[in-house]
Amino acid sequence: MNLNKIPATVVTGFLGSGKTTLLAGLLRQVTGKRIAVIVNEFGEQDIDSSLLRGCALGCDEEGEGAPVELERGIYELANGCICCTVEEEFLPVMKQLVARRDDIDHILIETSGLALPKPLVQAFNWPEVRQHCTVDAIITVIDGPAVAAGRYASDVDKVEAQRRADESLDHDPSLRELLDDQLSAADLVLVTKTDLLAPDERARVEALVAQRVPASVKTLFIDQRAYGNGNGDGNGDTRAQLEALMGIGAASEEHIDRIDNHHDRHHAEGAHHDHAHDHFDSCVIRLGEVDGEALAARLQALLQGHEIYRAKGFAALPGKPMRRVIQAVGERLDGYFDRLWTPDEPRETQLVIIGKGLNSEALHAALAGAEIATAP
Numbered sequence: 131m132n133l134n135k136i137p138a139t140v141v142t143g144f145l146g147s148g149k150t151t152l153l154a155g156l157l158r159q160v161t162g163k164r165i166a167v168i169v170n171e172f173g174e175q176d177i178d179s180s181l182l183r184g185c186a187l188g189c190d191e192e193g194e195g196a197p198v199e200l201e202r203g204i205y206e207l208a209n210g211c212i213c214c215t216v217e218e219e220f221l222p223v224m225k226q227l228v229a230r231r232d233d234i235d236h237i238l239i240e241t242s243g244l245a246l247p248k249p250l251v252q253a254f255n256w257p258e259v260r261q262h263c264t265v266d267a268i269i270t271v272i273d274g275p276a277v278a279a280g281r282y283a284s285d286v287d288k289v290e291a292q293r294r295a296d297e298s299l300d301h302d303p304s305l306r307e308l309l310d311d312q313l314s315a316a317d318l319v320l321v322t323k324t325d326l327l328a329p330d331e332r333a334r335v336e337a338l339v340a341q342r343v344p345a346s347v348k349t350l351f352i353d354q355r356a357y358g359n360g361n362g363d364g365n366g367d368t369r370a371q372l373e374a375l376m377g378i379g380a381a382s383e384e385h386i387d388r389i390d391n392h393h394d395r396h397h398a399e400g401a402h403h404d405h406a407h408d409h410f411d412s413c414v415i416r417l418g419e420v421d422g423e424a425l426a427a428r429l430q431a432l433l434q435g436h437e438i439y440r441a442k443g444f445a446a447l448p449g450k451p452m453r454r455v456i457q458a459v460g461e462r463l464d465g466y467f468d469r470l471w472t473p474d475e476p477r478e479t480q481l482v483i484i485g486k487g488l489n490s491e492a493l494h495a496a497l498a499g500a501e502i503a504t505a506p
């Protein structure tokens with residue numbers, strides 16, 4: 131590792147696997163490092179950077195489009211998968227960071243859940259970047275309970291997987307290939323949501339990971355309680371564990387070209403150059419103030435009746451001074467209040483929904499029933 135280079139950690143992993151939660155945990159717990167963050171989302175609305183800004187990073191709502199620098203170094207790349215917009219979006223941001231290199235100790239990059247990490251890491255071999263930055267590690271985050279339930283049609287215990295899995299997810303080869311490609315690039319595998327993982331499920335996940343990554347790649351199991359409660363007061367062990375994630379020293383760009391993946395193989399075989407995200411739709415639903423319970427019930431029904439992989443956003447509830455974060459991964463729906471609405475923010479509800487074969491008008495109509503009628 132070249133100590134003069136800024137280390138960058140690339141966090142990859144499927145939609146909803148826990149990447150933003152990890153980044154928020156690192157930002158809270160790893161004090162004493164000046165960290166720049168780059169986030170990229172699939173979907174027209176950048177929910178993640180708003181959540182990360184919510185974790186004590188200050189706020190700058192200015193500007194639309196890309197790239198936007200936010201206070202304390204959060205850069206959001208405009209809509210589009212980072213793996214396809216490396217040159218147009220990612221390199222300009224990296225050049226800005228290189229220009230500020232004396233003020234930055236570490237860069238954290240969260241890729242969209244549908245992106246392949248390889249093209250991004252290859253960009254670290256571009257001369258302007260290579261001279262000043264190195265990839266400290268590619269961390270592949272996987273959702274323990276989802277993988278254990280066979281969401282990605284693991285080869286391990288396939289019969290069990292098919293019995294348990296959501297039909298639509300189980301038979302989708304693009305998902306399995308995406309998981310494989312994200313895993314094949316990993317310098318470290320982080321299995322999240324272990325609080326929801328029974329011991330036999332954990333063993334299943336371990337077996338799947340062991341099949342797909344070399345023994346030299348470490349696997350860690352983590353759950354969000356390790357990230358502390360938002361006041362930077364995780365215990366010393368936790369902090370040390372999280373700090374260790376940001377000092378792996380893998381110099382991943384040096385061996386990234388050798389990583390074999392499905393995507394490159396299809397391409398070499400002359401197949402149409404497509405990515406997982408070509409098969410997904412995303413839509414943004416905007417509503418006014420909503421009845422929280424009605425919204426949850428309606429969203430839950432949609433999660434069950436449609437091929438929705440991910441929904442997230444914010445809800446405005448009448449009489450509540452705080453905004454409510456809405457998170458859905460597969461059929462699991464969660465909500466919590468994260469912060470006060472600011473006086474200049476419109477109190478509106480915004481949800482990004484990602485899935486397959488989505489009809490945004492139908493989704494809007496279904497959720498609009500939760501809206502609170504306002505007097506004319």
Ligand SMILES: Nc1nc2c(ncn2[C@@H]2O[C@H](COP(=O)(O)OP(=O)(O)OP(=O)(O)O)[C@@H](O)[C@H]2O)c(=O)[nH]1
Nearest residue numbers: 144145146147148149150151243322323353354457
């Ligand atoms: N129970 C539990 N939930 C978790 C854990 N980590 C993340 N989650 C939840 O999983 C959901 C998705 O987490 P995110 O961190 O937003 O996932 P992501 O990978 O950034 O999602 P995308 O950016 O949409 O791909 C949220 O509701 C989190 O609160 C965990 O360790 N345990």
